[in-house]
Amino acid sequence: MAASPMADESPHKLNTNTSASTQKADYSHRTRDAALGKTDFTWLTTTGNNNQNFLLGLRATSDTSRPAQIMGAIYSQFFVTPSLPSTRFTSKTVIVTGSNTGLGLAAARHFAELDAARLILAVRNVAAGEAAKKSILESLVPTETANDTAAPIDIQVWPLDLASYASVVALSARAATELDRIDVLLCNAGVYTQRFRLAEQDELSITVNVVSTFLLVLTLLPKLCTTAGTFATEQHVSAVTSELHAWAPLPERLAPEGQIFAMLSDPEVAEKVMAHRYDVSKLLQVLVVRALAERMTRKKMPGVLNMLTPGFCWTEIARESYGMGIKIAYAIMARTADAGSRTLVRAARAGRQSHGCYMADGEVVEDGKSMGVSKFVRSEEGRAVQERVWGELKAKLDGIRAGATEVVG
Numbered sequence: 001m002a003a004s005p006m007a008d009e010s011p012h013k014l015n016t017n018t019s020a021s022t023q024k025a026d027y028s029h030r031t032r033d034a035a036l037g038k039t040d041f042t043w044l045t046t047t048g049n050n051n052q053n054f055l056l057g058l059r060a061t062s063d064t065s066r067p068a069q070i071m072g073a074i075y076s077q078f079f080v081t082p083s084l085p086s087t088r089f090t091s092k093t094v095i096v097t098g099s100n101t102g103l104g105l106a107a108a109r110h111f112a113e114l115d116a117a118r119l120i121l122a123v124r125n126v127a128a129g130e131a132a133k134k135s136i137l138e139s140l141v142p143t144e145t146a147n148d149t150a151a152p153i154d155i156q157v158w159p160l161d162l163a164s165y166a167s168v169v170a171l172s173a174r175a176a177t178e179l180d181r182i183d184v185l186l187c188n189a190g191v192y193t194q195r196f197r198l199a200e201q202d203e204l205s206i207t208v209n210v211v212s213t214f215l216l217v218l219t220l221l222p223k224l225c226t227t228a229g230t231f232a233t234e235q236h237v238s239a240v241t242s243e244l245h246a247w248a249p250l251p252e253r254l255a256p257e258g259q260i261f262a263m264l265s266d267p268e269v270a271e272k273v274m275a276h277r278y279d280v281s282k283l284l285q286v287l288v289v290r291a292l293a294e295r296m297t298r299k300k301m302p303g304v305l306n307m308l309t310p311g312f313c314w315t316e317i318a319r320e321s322y323g324m325g326i327k328i329a330y331a332i333m334a335r336t337a338d339a340g341s342r343t344l345v346r347a348a349r350a351g352r353q354s355h356g357c358y359m360a361d362g363e364v365v366e367d368g369k370s371m372g373v374s375k376f377v378r379s380e381e382g383r384a385v386q387e388r389v390w391g392e393l394k395a396k397l398d399g400i401r402a403g404a405t406e407v408v409g
């Protein structure tokens with residue numbers, strides 16, 4: 001049988017184990033749908049022998065077989081306690097998303113203890129944000145060396161719901177007019193869910209953890225850049241990702257050009273992979289940070305954009321699936337939120353050498369080292385997927401707010 005004319009055009013060549021006839025059926029289906037501009041991904045879930053395309057897609061991005069990754073994570077959980085940065089945040093304005101609880105609240109407390117001048121708690125529940133503000137203020141103990149004339153920290157609670165584009169754009173507009181400077185943007189807020197729901201254009205975790213998170217970054221970047229120029233300082237944007245990015249299967253990378261996000265939000269496809277959706281959202285964060293950092297460097301933009309894993313920490317992140325298994329795992333190996341949050345604060349003070357990099361235990365991890373970004377992220381295919389994801393995200397962000405990505409070109 002003649003090979004499918006489309007087979008050679010596959011950028012990923014993942015069908016080597018499937019029969020030629022299956023490949024032909026799959027690709028012609030795919031081409032037809034693409035030609036019709038149709039968002040129908042049933043070809044991925046219902047064609048092939050035992051859905052081989054889908055199974056291959058599930059496997060190929062996951063690094064679960066990488067012992068170094070697993071051993072590194074176990075060592076870090078049991079034997080490493082991250083430390084705080086040695087330099088303070090004196091006179092700096094710091095924004096922390098999702099700072100009413102968990103790692104965000106613990107990090108905000110550290111910023112306050114480390115002399116930040118202004119702290120913006122960007123939260124979706126303002127009452128919980130006000131309670132967090134009160135608890136931070138109450139925990140600030142005056143030190144013997146404290147200067148009585150020093151201005152007290154200014155803590156403000158601002159509403160931010162990352163499930164709503166309007167809320168993100170409103171926060172950025174407010175920051176542009178009300179803040180004279182932004183030194184740190186800590187993108188901490190995140191959701192873990194295995195239940196498929198749409199929010200705005202995409203599945204909820206993709207909207208919250210990826211689209212809105214980077215909408216916030218890009219709409220605040222101009223202010224961060226002017227801060228660097230006006231105050232001659234190095235500003236930081238840090239994204240809280242996870243080592244689970246290395247466990248993320250991404251069959252959606254087989255989607256036709258321009259359809260990765262559409263496929264991620266197709267209920268028929270998603271229902272088969274929602275168990276891994278959080279990991280996928282973290283993988284997308286890693287890819288986008290790398291893509292964005294490269295563009296910032298090319299444009300010679302000041303400042304640092306980095307990402308980090310806090311390790312496995314006892315917080316409310318698993319609130320939707322808080323079963324016995326997770327409780328035991330927390331009890332055996334989780335860090336406290338306070339210990340994990342130190343990695344966030346370290347990233348927000350890390351030098352230019354951390355730009356575009358992934359940090360674990362508060363340190364930059366070089367590509368290829370245990371605890372670093374996954375093999376898939378570093379691969380040729382990973383890079384191609386990175387560029388496709390960035391291209392789709394860029395179009396999405398510019399559609400949400402005209403010119404949102406202009407700052408990086």
Ligand SMILES: NC(=O)c1ccc[n+]([C@@H]2O[C@H](COP(=O)([O-])OP(=O)(O)OC[C@H]3O[C@@H](n4cnc5c(N)ncnc54)[C@H](OP(=O)(O)O)[C@@H]3O)[C@@H](O)[C@H]2O)c1
Pocket residue numbers: 097098099100101102103104123124125128160161162163187188189190191208240241242243309310311312313314315316317318
């Ligand atoms: N804990 C871990 O082991 C671990 C490991 C790796 C990475 N992380 C990452 O660390 C970050 C912080 O998580 P955590 O562990 O501290 O969990 P958490 O205690 O559940 O805190 C998550 C924060 O995100 C906020 N959030 C959720 N959806 C939001 C939305 N639509 N708009 C605005 N804020 C929203 C939550 O607000 P509400 O309280 O209002 O829901 C909360 O403030 C997340 O990005 C998570 O993925 C955690």
